[in-house]
Amino acid sequence: MLRKIRIALATIFFVGITALFLDFTGALPAYLGWMAKVQFVPAILALNVSIIVILALLTLLFGRVYCSVICPLGVMQDIVSNLAARRKKARFSYSKAKNVLRVTMLVLFVVALVANAAMLAALIEPYSAYGRIVNNLFAPIYMWGNNLLAYFAEKADSYAFYSVDVWMKGIATFAISAVTFIAITILAAKNGRTWCNTICPVGTVLGALSRYSLLKPTIDTSKCNGCKLCSRNCKASCIDAENHKIDYSRCVACMDCIDTCRKGAIGYRYAGFGTTNAAKETTETKANNSRRQFLSAGAIITTGTLFAQANKKVDGGLAAIEDKKIPERATPVVPAGAGSLKNFTTHCTACQLCVSKCPNDVLRPSSSLDRLMQPEMSFERGFCRPACTACSEVCPNGAIKPIAAEEKSAIKIGTAVWIADNCIANKDGVTCNNCERHCPNGAIKMIRKKDGDKDAPRIPMIDAERCLGCGACEYVCPARPFSAIFVEGIESHRTI
Amino acid sequence: MNNEEKNNMKRREFLKRLGGGAIAASSVAAIGCSGDKGKKRYVAEGIGGDVPTDAMTYRVNHNSGDKVSILGYGMMRLPMKRDEQDKEIIDQERVNELVDYALAHGVNYFDTAPVYCKGASEKATGIALSRHPRNSYFIATKLSNMRGDNSIEFGKEMFANSLRELQTDYLDYLLLHNLGNKDAYNKRFIENGLLDYLLQQKREGKIRNLGWSFHGEKAFFDFMLDEAGVHWDFIQIQMNYVDWQRGNPTAEYMYKRLAEKNIPVVIMEPLLGGRLAKMNYQAMEMLKEREPEKSVASWAFRFAGSYEGVLTVLSGMTYMEHLQDNIRTYSPLTPLTEEENNMLMDVAKRKMGFENIDCTDCKYCMPCPYGLDIPSIFAHYNRCLDEGRMPQNEMDEDYKQQRREFLIGLERGVPKLRQADHCTGCRECEHHCPQRIRISREMRKIDEFVQKLLGDGRI
Numbered sequence A: 001m002l003r004k005i006r007i008a009l010a011t012i013f014f015v016g017i018t019a020l021f022l023d024f025t026g027a028l029p030a031y032l033g034w035m036a037k038v039q040f041v042p043a044i045l046a047l048n049v050s051i052i053v054i055l056a057l058l059t060l061l062f063g064r065v066y067c068s069v070i071c072p073l074g075v076m077q078d079i080v081s082n083l084a085a086r087r088k089k090a091r092f093s094y095s096k097a098k099n100v101l102r103v104t105m106l107v108l109f110v111v112a113l114v115a116n117a118a119m120l121a122a123l124i125e126p127y128s129a130y131g132r133i134v135n136n137l138f139a140p141i142y143m144w145g146n147n148l149l150a151y152f153a154e155k156a157d158s159y160a161f162y163s164v165d166v167w168m169k170g171i172a173t174f175a176i177s178a179v180t181f182i183a184i185t186i187l188a189a190k191n192g193r194t195w196c197n198t199i200c201p202v203g204t205v206l207g208a209l210s211r212y213s214l215l216k217p218t219i220d221t222s223k224c225n226g227c228k229l230c231s232r233n234c235k236a237s238c239i240d241a242e243n244h245k246i247d248y249s250r251c252v253a254c255m256d257c258i259d260t261c262r263k264g265a266i267g268y269r270y271a272g273f274g275t276t277n278a279a280k281e282t283t284e285t286k287a288n289n290s291r292r293q294f295l296s297a298g299a300i301i302t303t304g305t306l307f308a309q310a311n312k313k314v315d316g317g318l319a320a321i322e323d324k325k326i327p328e329r330a331t332p333v334v335p336a337g338a339g340s341l342k343n344f345t346t347h348c349t350a351c352q353l354c355v356s357k358c359p360n361d362v363l364r365p366s367s368s369l370d371r372l373m374q375p376e377m378s379f380e381r382g383f384c385r386p387a388c389t390a391c392s393e394v395c396p397n398g399a400i401k402p403i404a405a406e407e408k409s410a411i412k413i414g415t416a417v418w419i420a421d422n423c424i425a426n427k428d429g430v431t432c433n434n435c436e437r438h439c440p441n442g443a444i445k446m447i448r449k450k451d452g453d454k455d456a457p458r459i460p461m462i463d464a465e466r467c468l469g470c471g472a473c474e475y476v477c478p479a480r481p482f483s484a485i486f487v488e489g490i491e492s493h494r495t496i
Numbered sequence B: 001m002n003n004e005e006k007n008n009m010k011r012r013e014f015l016k017r018l019g020g021g022a023i024a025a026s027s028v029a030a031i032g033c034s035g036d037k038g039k040k041r042y043v044a045e046g047i048g049g050d051v052p053t054d055a056m057t058y059r060v061n062h063n064s065g066d067k068v069s070i071l072g073y074g075m076m077r078l079p080m081k082r083d084e085q086d087k088e089i090i091d092q093e094r095v096n097e098l099v100d101y102a103l104a105h106g107v108n109y110f111d112t113a114p115v116y117c118k119g120a121s122e123k124a125t126g127i128a129l130s131r132h133p134r135n136s137y138f139i140a141t142k143l144s145n146m147r148g149d150n151s152i153e154f155g156k157e158m159f160a161n162s163l164r165e166l167q168t169d170y171l172d173y174l175l176l177h178n179l180g181n182k183d184a185y186n187k188r189f190i191e192n193g194l195l196d197y198l199l200q201q202k203r204e205g206k207i208r209n210l211g212w213s214f215h216g217e218k219a220f221f222d223f224m225l226d227e228a229g230v231h232w233d234f235i236q237i238q239m240n241y242v243d244w245q246r247g248n249p250t251a252e253y254m255y256k257r258l259a260e261k262n263i264p265v266v267i268m269e270p271l272l273g274g275r276l277a278k279m280n281y282q283a284m285e286m287l288k289e290r291e292p293e294k295s296v297a298s299w300a301f302r303f304a305g306s307y308e309g310v311l312t313v314l315s316g317m318t319y320m321e322h323l324q325d326n327i328r329t330y331s332p333l334t335p336l337t338e339e340e341n342n343m344l345m346d347v348a349k350r351k352m353g354f355e356n357i358d359c360t361d362c363k364y365c366m367p368c369p370y371g372l373d374i375p376s377i378f379a380h381y382n383r384c385l386d387e388g389r390m391p392q393n394e395m396d397e398d399y400k401q402q403r404r405e406f407l408i409g410l411e412r413g414v415p416k417l418r419q420a421d422h423c424t425g426c427r428e429c430e431h432h433c434p435q436r437i438r439i440s441r442e443m444r445k446i447d448e449f450v451q452k453l454l455g456d457g458r459i
Helices: A001-023 A031-038 A040-045 A048-063 A063-072 A072-085 A099-114 A118-121 A126-155 A171-191 A193-200 A201-210 A258-259 A341-347 A353-359 A391-392 A434-438 A470-478 B002-020 B023-035 B093-102 B123-127 B152-165 B182-190 B194-203 B218-226 B251-260 B283-292 B296-305 B320-329 B339-353 B374-386 B398-412 B437-452
Strands: A215-219 A266-270 A362-364 A375-377 A411-418 A444-447 A461-462 A485-495 B056-060 B067-071 B071-074 B081-083 B086-090 B109-111 B136-145 B171-179 B208-213 B234-238 B265-268 B312-316
Touching: A001 A031, A001 A072, A001 A126, A001 A258, A001 A353, A031 A040, A031 A215, A031 A391, A040 A048, A040 A126, A040 A201, A048 A063, A048 A201, A063 A072, A063 A201, A072 A126, A072 A171, A099 A118, A099 A201, A118 A341, A126 A171, A126 A353, A171 A193, A171 A434, A193 A201, A215 B251, A258 A266, A353 A362, A353 A391, A353 B320, A362 B251, A375 B437, A411 A461, A434 A444, A434 A470, A434 B071, A434 B437, A470 A485, B056 B312, B067 B312, B071 B093, B071 B320, B081 B296, B093 B123, B093 B320, B109 B312, B123 B136, B123 B152, B152 B171, B152 B194, B171 B182, B182 B194, B182 B218, B194 B208, B208 B265, B218 B251, B234 B251, B251 B265, B283 B296, B283 B339, B296 B312, B296 B320, B296 B339, B374 B398, B398 B437
Parallel strands: B071 B109, B071 B312, B109 B136, B136 B171, B171 B208, B208 B234, B234 B265, B265 B312
Antiparallel strands: A215 A266, A362 A375, A411 A485, A444 A461, B056 B067, B081 B086
């Protein structure tokens, strides 16, 4: 019964969070956004005291149910482990706790956070790791499925589905997500909750609390016949059946053992504030820094002639559009709501929830080493529309704080910079005022060139004090592959 | 009941055989003929029903004595398909079928141009027509030196190439393509001596009728008629019931001047690029009330054909059902009564009230140097207007759904980077537009509308 309740609750959370990450229409955050906000590390980073207190109390009452129900990475491992169990049952065995490794990982994690290297911590933060896996591996499949439906909908003249662009947002982040997914899947298939009880910092912290939880599964030695079935089915490898002891720091309160025991010897009972039999032995551990591979995104651009003038064939044909290249920005542009670049980089654990919610394809994970996987903005596919606050609505970490659209339309996050040599008014002598026309804040005016005659094509003048840094000018700029006008980020956002 | 059933069967069988596609035109014609036992059964929008083979209305060109079918085949909108490399090419098999069918049903005027279908139309036309006796049809093509090169060599080569592509040693009708203003006319045909060269070709019998197609202003039209100093065998103008009293010059003005000079008139855009076939429901209702089983398009064809001075009415028929519908309309032509004519003028007024953009999808504006898909953007805008599905008022209870349909439809019709927001306003396209649409201004209008509609970008 208890196990079934656990599975039911876990299913709700798992499906909910996965759907939250997959949804690209922006309809779900209103209903499911809280599921991201109750995650442990995000709550700490967002200084969400009430959530932290609730999670701590929950653990002190029931043990690590957080790991079994709320944490999507934990539930994902249970699913993998469950599938693996169909091939081989009772494949686990008791092992001693690797406390040195656990504490080392926790210390590294905390140091990384305190030292403003949130992106290093992000590598092992469970919720974010799962978010990245969904965003990078599952979402494309989901979107392709959607596009197939959209294809049929179009045939049927229906507007129920519309197709969306599926594109490689960051190859480094994709690779890290794939490696994380493969590693965790293998670990879970072989040894159940190894990750949670060795690497995961949340598991270690909650494990320290769950030793003292009021309710625990305990073994009634009078009923136990020593068959060890419980131990061999414990995915956390924490039941020492020989000594009738359970390591509550590793027990994730999954209740599997209660159902497994044929003698009814295991029950979930009030146990008082007793300590456990945590192994005292120290184990040799190697702080094995996982090697990371960084592939720089050397975008291969297909070139096309822009001004292909066919003399004879005037009828029809579309000019090829050369892909835009991402300009090198001295300071990255991050969403309004971040407040400052520093606040953003120290709070973001790169879960990619905002990336998956950005309706204008502006956000994508960074490939730069110091902000690896943390989102940044660029404007090849759209611009940051002043009326949109999608990222600020979902960020659970406080890296992007909630803002209203009215507020946002006055927050400066960057400054447009003009590159004379790229501008088609100079390069091709053609009239264009696309940047001026699309600036939502009227920060661009077309002016006469200094030495040009009055009929020569005009060039843009940027009022840096009015410019919000939304990227509309960069997006619509016809110069390719590099826009003639692009946004430079600013360290500290401000209201203008 | 019994009769009805029989007819239904015949129709189905007929369509089935047509669908087979491989059947030669003559046998199709035979079915069409023998299947008709005096009973006519027309179904809405001209789909289904019998297609007569021997009732086409003809007009005589008094300059050359040509007996020309009132329905002319425009080879500008030929059926396309994708080849192995996913490149769009002409579907020659279907072109052959259409041409065979047209000939078998009395159509004998085929109008192409070197620039149609990205330059592939003449060749496809040549392939299809060369399978029939040369004296069973008339070929019309054009001198399309509108862009770039104004040299006589280029013009001569274009003419020679037309003969090669069309697999013939003479052209029945040659047009100076798309005359827009005096300046361009002088550069293209006078200063370089190209017109003299063409007149020479006419004397040698390589051109049987010489004329021009017109997309310019009134003064230039008058100049061409009165002061050009050349005998024109025919003139091609845009004429339909919307343009009859619209523009400078109006179609009415042009037609009347040509009639007074006794010059045979070839009609283009009788359907305004298909827009008189799909119109807003209000206007459609007016037509359907009178003739529920006749297609909306048939009214436009009857309008154009009703004028006696018209030699032929061109229609770019991509699909078999359009060809069949038009053949029916003209086999034989029933001229409009005065009362019907008045009603069409009323429809025209209503149609114009909706502020459509006058794009006929001729694609002369393309390629846009910045990659925009100009005709598709206009087509989407016009369609939403025509269907009364424009998300104009946020208070409408339908607004949300209309907005969604507009945005999704736009994404489906035009890739993001080819939409109106990427128009730089360079106006390169505008002097190519035969309809003289102020394209960049329209783009700006559409862009502003779409940006407002997009809001935060969520659909």
